[in-house]
Amino acid sequence: MTTIKVALLGFGTVGSSVYQTIQSRRSKFERLIGKKVEIVGVLIQDETKQRNIADGILVTSSFEELLAIPEIDVIIEAINGIEPGAGYLSRALEKGIHVVTANKELLAHEGQSLRETAAKGHAQLKFEAAVAGGVPIIGTLQQLLQVNEVSNVEAILNGTSNYILTEIAENQVGFQAALHSAQKHGYAEADPGNDVDGWDAFYKLMILCELLLGKQPDWTQVSRRGIRGITLADIQVVETAGWRIKHIASLQVKEEKAQLRVEPMAVPEGHPLYEVSGVDNAVSIQGDLAGNLKLQGPGAGALPTASAILEDFVQLYKESDNRNRSIDASILAEDSNRLQDWLATAPSIPKTAAVKQRWKGKQADNNAYLVSATEGELEKLLQAGKICNFFRLAGAGREIADTVPILI
Ligand SMILES: NC(=O)c1ccc[n+]([C@@H]2O[C@H](COP(=O)([O-])OP(=O)(O)OC[C@H]3O[C@@H](n4cnc5c(N)ncnc54)[C@H](OP(=O)(O)O)[C@@H]3O)[C@@H](O)[C@H]2O)c1
Known part of the structure; x- marks a missing residue:
């Protein structure tokens, strides 16, 4: 049986969970892929940290040293921020190494150029884990795009914001108290800006846009509002009226024009996202043949994210053709004068x-x-x-x- 050699970039929440899952499910991977899977190296930043990594696996803070391992087949990337990850992935793809990444910020910024590099290197770039964690939105959209026309995607893509809005509504507290609760439970960072100002959802929407339309909009033309300005009174008033406020990333396509937005919206009862509460993510997709589909589940966390990464990993060896058809549409700028x-x-x-x-x-x-x-x-x-x-x-x-x- 031949062996697939895997290197991990990052050994934090996500990377260590991927490591443990591969180590504990070796025979399952062998059955699925028909090849052995071996982790050959792990890239980290701090070499002094104690880690539970088996002897014989290279643990290094030097990407050069990692890349020098002969015949790496797949790199799984789970480090933070755009650089140095983007440079590392580019070099791997150039060499024909397949890449699976969970890094939404990196992909939103560099996805297009990495895809081009992957095509030149005859490698694949997979990123299910970057949008909505364990919820298989990317795979579902790729599947639907083959025959359906997808006209509308509305999604709760940031679990932290959804948790805060739920907390305000259910416990009748203000934004700051709800944010503290999110931080206490480990759902929000000490600096919550990426989540509550809508950036995290924005990056994920850009990734979905690139998947659906084959391109991204001018970022300055996309409405991005977070949830900082939302008060308990807002939520009470809206709920008394029978609606709920949810932070939604949306992409609508009509007559070959696409509109993208990230903002708190009023959601009526009966809408697919109305009942989505807590840290869950959910995506509502309208396909012309499939009708309305809703996917919901944990949008983050060690195991759900590892799940998405490893499903991608298996797909690398099961698919012969990963090319994707995209929708033909121009992207509309936000028009603040439209009624x-x-x-x-x-x-x-x-x-x-x-x-x-x-x-x-x-x-x-x-x-x-x-x-x-x-x-x-x-x-x-x-x-x-x-x-x-x-x-x-x-x-x-x-x-x-x-x-x-x-x-x-
Ligand atoms: N956590 C989630 O639930 C989740 C869900 C979906 C997607 N993601 C994405 O997955 C990625 C990783 O998230 P995480 O929560 O696992 O982060 P994390 O716990 O902070 O771990 C980050 C890892 O990356 C390593 N690292 C950071 N900078 C590095 C550098 N310059 N060179 C080499 N290694 C470096 C760190 O090394 P040290 O161990 O030495 O510090 C650490 O092992 C992020 O892009 C995140 O957006 C996370």
Whole structure:
């Protein structure tokens, strides 16, 4: 039986879990692939740390030394940030070494050039673990793209933000208290900016966009709002009205035009993402033949992430053709002057706004209004303190009949 030689880049939460799973499931891999799997090297940063790694496996902080191991077949990358990982992966792919990565930031920035390098090196680049951890969104989309037209993807891609929003709603606490709870449980970093400002979800959406459209938008043209500004009052008002606020990354394709957004949205009851709570991730996909599909599960954590990595790893040896068809669409820039439907929260009807029809949730101090307005108009009302917050409505192409224009 021939042997597949694997090197790991990173031995933290994800890398060590991949290591343990490979070591403990050797016979399973042999049955699946028909080859032995051997870990030949591990790249780390701090050589003084104690690690549970078997004798005979090279543990080094030098990528040169690792790459000098003869005939590495696969590199599994689980280190943080764009560099040095991007440079390492590029060199591996040039040499024809297959790469499996969990690193969303690296892929969002360098995915396109790494794909080109992989094609030149006749190697494969796989990245299921980079979006939604153990939830098999990449594989599902690749499968669906073969025959379906995918018109809409709405997804909760950041477990930390989802946990914070759930915590505010369920325990009636403010944003800061919910963030502390997330940090206490290990769901949020000491510096939570990547999560709560929407960057993590943004990177994942860029990866999905590249998969679906074969290209990325100009990043400055994509609306990215995080959850820092969301108050307990916002959530109470919206929930009294029968909706929930979820942080959603969305990609909609209509008439060969694509719109991408990352923002908190008002989600109506019955929407596939309405019930998704805690640290879970979930993706709702609309295919013209398959209809609406929803995938939900842990978006992070050692084992779910190792699961996605190792499913990719096995696929490397099971697929003969990994080429993917993408959707033909140009990507739209955000237009803050377009009239759209929103759920706005406000202490009373803004004096400058003629909202004729009040929606459900009427209370003395807290009200939710379903309004038709431009983002620019609502931004002005927000700045002037006339409204508390505003949320686009989840569910692509929803026709809201009972909204009226908000006049500024
Ligand atoms: N954690 C999750 O649930 C999860 C889920 C999906 C995707 N990911 C992605 O997976 C990657 C790893 O995450 P993690 O949680 O496992 O991180 P982690 O626990 O912080 O581990 C990072 C590992 O990378 C090594 N490393 C860092 N910088 C390095 C450098 N310059 N050269 C060589 N090695 C370096 C560290 O070495 P030392 O051990 O010597 O410090 C450590 O072993 C990240 O890109 C993350 O976004 C994580």
